[in-house]
Amino acid sequence: MTTKETTGFDILGEAPICARCGSEHVVTDAWACWNREAGFWELETHFDQAYCRTCEDETDLQWIKPEGPENGRVRDLNDAFRRLGQGRGSVFVTNGVSALGPEFVARALAAVRCFNNFSEENDPWGEHDFGAFELEGHKLFWKIDPFDLALQAHSPNPANAALTHRVLTLMLASEY
Known part of the structure; x- marks a missing residue:
């Protein structure tokens, strides 16, 4: 053993x-x-x-420690989905964020699209799948999770766009 x-x-x-x-x-x-x-x-x-x-x-x-092309490919696919809406995926906004109104949600999603504050601390795998920011006095988190196409389990290969449905969730830090 x-x-x-x-x-x-x-x-x-x-x-x-x-x-x-x-x-x-x-x-x-x-x-x-x-x-x-x-x-x-x-x-x-x-x-x-x-x-x-x-x-x-x-x-x-x-x-x-993987630092090769798969992590770079996952990062590129995550960025394309998060920033440009490209690729297969869904965006979910929690009830707490929704309760702040549609204009706030629009500004928060724009902040997610523009987010670029990645570091070894918040992105150790280099995949750009998590971010935290403040907006109008609210601390928010966003996270991208790679699911299989049936949304039943983790993707068998997040570096393969044909096998992955990305789910971006935007939430208040207090909802975590």
Whole structure:
């Protein structure tokens, strides 16, 4: 059995890849623990055996911080959707933002389109999928989540526009 201390998956930004071909399409058996407060499963540990779906064979995992074209492609697709409305996606505005009136919503969405205050702190993956700003005394957050086309699960590949429906949510920080 391998723990997060020995694999490095607790290091911010690292991802497992196949040591043979470099693909991120790797799987492993794991134990997960339900986190009631967060509302999702947390990976507790994974086992030594790993399988690469690209090689279609057992493999060893290598841990890297992806900085390659996939992250750049996700960033470009997120920016095109957020700034220009290009690509498959939906925009949701929470009840708290809506309650401030249609003119406020229009100004807030314009601020999301113009947002460019990305840093290592708020965008460690370089994907331009989150932002926070103040508008007329209100702290707002926006977030882009990549879903599959049925909107049932995470996209199998957010760098592939044909497989991804982006959902941009605009909310008051107090609604988070």
